Amino acid sequence: MNFDDTPQEAAFRETARKWITANAPKEFEQELSKSSLGRIRLAKHDMVEVGKAWQKKKAEGGWACLHWPKEYGGRGATPIERVIWQQEEGVYGKLTQPFQIGEGMCGPTVMAWGTEDAKRRYLPKLASGEEIWCQLFSEPSAGSDVAGLRTRAEKKGDVWVVDGQKIWTSGAHYSDYGLLIARTDPNVPKHKGLTMFFLDMKSPGVEVRPIKQANGMQEFNEVYFTDVVIPDSQRLGAVGEGWSVSLTTLMNERMSIGARLATGVPEMFEFCSNLTLEDGLAIDDPAVRSKLASWAVKSSGLKYTSYRAISALSKGERPGPENSIGKLVSGMMLQDIATYAMDLQGAAGVLTGSDEETVHGQFQQMLLSSPSMRIAGGTDEILRNIIAERVLGLPGDIRVDKDVPYNKIPTKGR
Amino acid sequence: MNFDFSDDQKQLRDQARKFLTEKCSPKAVRVVLDGKTPYDKELWKGLAEMGFLGVAIPEEFGGAGAGHLELCVIAEEMGRANAPVPFSSTVYLAAEALLIAGSDAQKKKWLPAIASGEAIGTLALFEGKGNPAPKNVKLTAANGVLNGVKKPVPDGAIADFAVVAARTGSSGRDGDISLFLVDLKAGGVEVKSLTNLDPTRGQAEITFKDAKAEPLGVAGEGWSILTEVLDRAAVLCAFEQVGGADRALEMGRDYALDRIAFGRQIGSFQAIKHMLADMYVSATLARSNSYYGAWALSTNAAELPEAAAAARISATQAFQHCAKNNIQVHGGMGFTWEFDCHMYYRRANAMALGLGSLTYWEDQLIDRMRKKNAA
Numbered sequence: 047m048n049f050d051d052t053p054q055e056a057a058f059r060e061t062a063r064k065w066i067t068a069n070a071p072k073e074f075e076q077e078l079s080k081s082s083l084g085r086i087r088l089a090k091h092d093m094v095e096v097g098k099a100w101q102k103k104k105a106e107g108g109w110a111c112l113h114w115p116k117e118y119g120g121r122g123a124t125p126i127e128r129v130i131w132q133q134e135e136g137v138y139g140k141l142t143q144p145f146q147i148g149e150g151m152c153g154p155t156v157m158a159w160g161t162e163d164a165k166r167r168y169l170p171k172l173a174s175g176e177e178i179w180c181q182l183f184s185e186p187s188a189g190s191d192v193a194g195l196r197t198r199a200e201k202k203g204d205v206w207v208v209d210g211q212k213i214w215t216s217g218a219h220y221s222d223y224g225l226l227i228a229r230t231d232p233n234v235p236k237h238k239g240l241t242m243f244f245l246d247m248k249s250p251g252v253e254v255r256p257i258k259q260a261n262g263m264q265e266f267n268e269v270y271f272t273d274v275v276i277p278d279s280q281r282l283g284a285v286g287e288g289w290s291v292s293l294t295t296l297m298n299e300r301m302s303i304g305a306r307l308a309t310g311v312p313e314m315f316e317f318c319s320n321l322t323l324e325d326g327l328a329i330d331d332p333a334v335r336s337k338l339a340s341w342a343v344k345s346s347g348l349k350y351t352s353y354r355a356i357s358a359l360s361k362g363e364r365p366g367p368e369n370s371i372g373k374l375v376s377g378m379m380l381q382d383i384a385t386y387a388m389d390l391q392g393a394a395g396v397l398t399g400s401d402e403e404t405v406h407g408q409f410q411q412m413l414l415s416s417p418s419m420r421i422a423g424g425t426d427e428i429l430r431n432i433i434a435e436r437v438l439g440l441p442g443d444i445r446v447d448k449d450v451p452y453n454k455i456p457t458k459g460r
Numbered sequence: 461m462n463f464d465f466s467d468d469q470k471q472l473r474d475q476a477r478k479f480l481t482e483k484c485s486p487k488a489v490r491v492v493l494d495g496k497t498p499y500d501k502e503l504w505k506g507l508a509e510m511g512f513l514g515v516a517i518p519e520e521f522g523g524a525g526a527g528h529l530e531l532c533v534i535a536e537e538m539g540r541a542n543a544p545v546p547f548s549s550t551v552y553l554a555a556e557a558l559l560i561a562g563s564d565a566q567k568k569k570w571l572p573a574i575a576s577g578e579a580i581g582t583l584a585l586f587e588g589k590g591n592p593a594p595k596n597v598k599l600t601a602a603n604g605v606l607n608g609v610k611k612p613v614p615d616g617a618i619a620d621f622a623v624v625a626a627r628t629g630s631s632g633r634d635g636d637i638s639l640f641l642v643d644l645k646a647g648g649v650e651v652k653s654l655t656n657l658d659p660t661r662g663q664a665e666i667t668f669k670d671a672k673a674e675p676l677g678v679a680g681e682g683w684s685i686l687t688e689v690l691d692r693a694a695v696l697c698a699f700e701q702v703g704g705a706d707r708a709l710e711m712g713r714d715y716a717l718d719r720i721a722f723g724r725q726i727g728s729f730q731a732i733k734h735m736l737a738d739m740y741v742s743a744t745l746a747r748s749n750s751y752y753g754a755w756a757l758s759t760n761a762a763e764l765p766e767a768a769a770a771a772r773i774s775a776t777q778a779f780q781h782c783a784k785n786n787i788q789v790h791g792g793m794g795f796t797w798e799f800d801c802h803m804y805y806r807r808a809n810a811m812a813l814g815l816g817s818l819t820y821w822e823d824q825l826i827d828r829m830r831k832k833n834a835a
Contacts, residue, residue: 047529047755049461126461315829329826332819339822342829343774347745350752353463360462371741427730433740434733438713441728 051130058127062109062134069103070138071096078137085411086140094178094220097141101175111149111173118157118165119173125359144217148172148179152225155295156244159282168223168244180221180247182212182269183292187457189214189421190428192227193236193289194447194455197271199228199243206230206243206281208251208274214422218254218267221247225295226276227288232453239452240288245276261414296424297367307376310383310412311345314338317387317405328390337386344379348372367436374429377419384413463751465533472526473533479510480541486800492544492660493803498618498653499662504545504577513551514575517559522572528692528758532699532750539700539779540707542803544660546580546615548700548814552693553614554581557623557639560692561677561685566641570621582619584610584642584666585686591820592690594637594683599668601626601640605648606668614814616664617653619644623689624673625682637682640673648672658810660803690815691768695753698768698775701811702750705743705775708782708804712736712789719791732789739782746771746778766832769825776812776821783808 051059074088074096081087088096104110105119113128114120123131132139142149153172156165171177188195197210208228218224224247231239247254251274256264283291318338321328328334348371355369387409388395394403398410420426434440447455465473483506492500507513516531517523524530531551538547555574558567558581573579587610590596599608606626613622622642629636644651648671656663677685713736716727726732753771756764783805787794794801812818 047463047465047751047758049463049755051461055461129461315833319830319833329830332823335826336819336822339769339773339825340777342825343749343770343777344745346752346770347749347774350463350748351744353461354748354751357461357463361464368744371744375741375745427734430734430737431730433737434727438709438733438736438740440713440716440733440736441725443730444724444728 055126055130058123059130059134062131065107065109066134066136066138069107071100071141074141075137078140081140085415086143093141094144097144098175100138100141101145105170105174110175111153114153114157114169114173119170125356129356144178144220145172145175147181147216148177151181151295152179152223152244155225155242155282155291158294159242159291161279164279172223177222178217178220179223179225179244180215180218181295182215182218182224182226183295184214185211186213190425192292193240194452195227195229195240197226197228198232199230199241199276201230201278201285204278206276206278208243208245208271208276210271212269212271213257213266215254215267215269216265218247218269219256223247224269225282227292229452230285230288233451234286235449236447236452236455237289238286240292241285242282242288242291243276244280244282245274249274249276251275260417261411263415307348307372308380309341309345309348309376310380311341313408313412314341314383314387317409318390321390323390334390341379341383344375348375367432370424370429370432373419373423374426374433377416377426380412380419381416384409384416388413463755465529469529469533472530473537476510476512476534476537477540479506480537480543484541484543486542486803489542489544489660489800489803495659499546499615500544503543507545507547508575508577511575513547513577514571516551517555517571517575521567522575524575528696529754531696532754532757535696535699536703539703539807542660542704542707542800542807546582546618546661548661548693548697549582549615549619550574550580552696553583553689554619554621554623556692557583557676557685557689560688561639561681562641566674566676570641573620579620580615580618582613582615582622583689584613584616584622584624586610586612591816592686594634595632597625597627597637599624599626601628601638601673604672604674605670606640606642606673607670609665609667611665612654612656612663613666615662616644616666617651617662622666623676624668625686626673628679628682634683635680637686638679639676639682639685641676642668642671642673646672656810658806660807661810687765691764692757693815694768694772694821695750695757695764697811697815698746698750698753698771701775701779701808702743702747704804704807704811705739705746705778705782708779708786708801708808709736709739709743711801711804712739712782712786715790726789735785735789739785742774742778742781746774749774766825766828769821769828772815772821773818773825776818779804779808780812 077088086093101110108121111119112121112123112131116122153169156168172179183192185195199206199208224245226243226245227240229239230241251272253270255268257266257268258264318328318334391404397404398407400406435442483503491497511524512534514523515526515534516528519525558570570579587598622644624640624642625637626640627636628638648669650667652665654663654665716732717725719726750771753767756767787801787805790801793799
């Protein structure tokens with residue numbers, strides 16, 4: 047058990063560090079350092095454009111998607127080398143946000159299920175940030191029960207024609223390609239009638255509409271499909287095999303979401319260290335200390351759980367569903383921390399502007415955004431089901447729709 | 461980086477699990493629980509023969525000379541088996557205090573006896589309510605003798621010797637505290653067994669009346685030695701707690717698979733599944749924090765104080781959580797003496813207090829994190 051670099055790892059770190067020092071966009075360092083909790087603030091520049099420039103540079107230097115094979119735009123690096131890179135990339139890693147869904151979910155799915163031609167055509171451009179990908183799974187009537195989705199794909203000659211609606215698609219408005227799961231056979235039980243595709247987001251009939259969210263922001267989209275044509279060559283896996291294909295994506299989703307999780311703990315620690323209450327600093331208050339300590343050990347527990355996963359990965363073991371705990375723990379924690387920070391702010395806690403008393407409203411923003419952390423990428427309840435069933439081996443839910451053809455499943459409760 | 465135990469260490473864990481499954485069944489634990497004997501003497505002998513008691517004691521003092529990582533994997537199995545022996549008091553507290561501060565002669569006298577199972581040791585720190593703090597140490601040492609009362613002392617009624625925290629000054633500073641070694645079988649020592657939450661590990665009151673004592677470590681450095689002993693013990697106990705938490709989770713899972721109600725396995729109800737999933741989450745976080753503590757302990761890293769506090773808090777919470785909800789999953793049967801659930805519930809809640817309460821360690825963690833942030 048040790049944290050030291052092997053001589054090989056140390057050499058890798060040195061090379062990475064030198065390259066970053068020579069190439070990173072230092073003009074954004076300060077703004078990026080101040081951006082926290084997954085929200086990037088660049089005053090005068092478009093984040094996607096700045097991100098694309100950095101990603102392109104990395105790709106040219108051989109530092110993009112490092113764990114991918116070289117022929118698909120990666121570096122063939124080990125899992126540990128990838129972690130070393132992330133440590134060295136530091137604040138500039140925040141610029142990779144627009145590419146995370148592609149790199150973490152769509153890319154691995156294409157890699158696992160795509161033809162050799164597709165892999166060589168699409169993966170290097172995904173890795174270099176030239177083409178951004180999004181994921182088209184959730185629907186208004188199919189969230190946790192994503193296999194109940196309604197978007198239809200019908201085979202007409204050599205092509206598929208798609209009609210329907212997706213929702214909660216991050217980055218659809220700036221994406222070039224999308225990974226789409228659709229129903230190709232409504233006459234069989236729901237899991238058996240699905241097929242996976244990828245499509246050009248500029249195809250005729252694709253319409254992207256931003257969603258105004260509960261927190262007032264617009265980060266997600268609805269995507270409408272009207273007679274959208276997809277060539278059969280853009281199908282991933284066999285017809286009717288879409289559910290199995292989607293599991294590759296979802297497992298990678300939990301891994302990649304879990305990897306760079308914000309917990310809110312460093313922000314809360316700093317806030318409590320500087321906040322003066324009636325009887326002195328908040329961090330000297332026993333009640334505050336007790337809560338801070340409980341959050342701190344959850345946060346360190348997640349960090350070392352991910353280190354254990356990386357160690358397992360580097361020995362050739364596959365990441366399992368146990369990685370679901372990252373998002374489950376941090377989502378709830380963010381919400382709790384925000385609520386408590388505002389409680390400590392007292393009356394001023396209600397203000398959401400850039401007031402000094404509230405440290406520019408960062409916890410207020412966190413409070414309003416945190417519900418999505420507990421829903422996106424698998425709700426807390428779905429994650430608990432996954433842990434209970436796939437890790438602990440408890441029985442699956444009794445599913446009343448399991449053997450019922452999809453078109454015979456009721457669609458309304460009353 | 462390799463954040464895992466080595467294959468050899470994992471093999472040792474398997475070996476310990478096999479040994480304890482055979483020699484420390486719930487039935488054997490119940491002999492002590494029911495008060496028929498103060499501890500499992502056969503098991504203690506067996507642990508000595510396996511080399512487990514002296515695994516972290518250097519060879520020159522009769523131990524196996526392996527190390528703390530090896531001790532961590534054994535500790536996990538001791539917790540899992542709910543072993544009714546004075547392992548934590550003797551090995552984590554007394555032996556570690558000797559290793560940190562003992563003179564060569566003291567080490568030669570006691571460490572081989574610990575490794576061979578001949579001597580049981582303990583740490584006499586607490587004096588009634590309260591947490592570890594210099595001001596709570598009232599027992600005095602002067603002219604080579606101790607006067608005062610310690611309670612609760614873990615395994616105090618069966619111990620042969622104790623490391624005793626005593627007051628040697630009145631400046632109000634940490635330097636007022638010194639440590640002493642006392643042969644509990646000698647004169648001036650009166651031992652009384654106390655009933656406690658977890659009868660599988662005894663607690664005692666020890667009264668010292670002009671009891672002969674020899675200094676352990678430099679006079680006035682008692683508190684800093686104790687702090688290190690408690691940090692080391694916090695990591696080792698965390699592994700016991702992790703082992704106990706895992707076992708409680710397993711018991712709950714197994715029962716949920718077995719028990720039928722409303723015509724189906726109760727483990728198919730989400731209310732039960734989610735409760736077990738949450739137990740798994742806290743047990744996993746505790747394990748990961750404990751691994752970090754093990755790394756810090758085994759490398760004598762500067763991070764030990766913070767890592768030990770984090771492991772302690774996380775493992776205490778996890779064991780309490782899993783032991784409590786294990787009973788809940790079992791329903792009424794979980795509240796019978798006959799089912800083993802209460803043994804883990806008792807152990808979890810007793811261990812939560814042994815080295816200082818949860819609140820105490822939360823307080824310590826925040827202090828230590830601030831110190832690090834300031835540095």
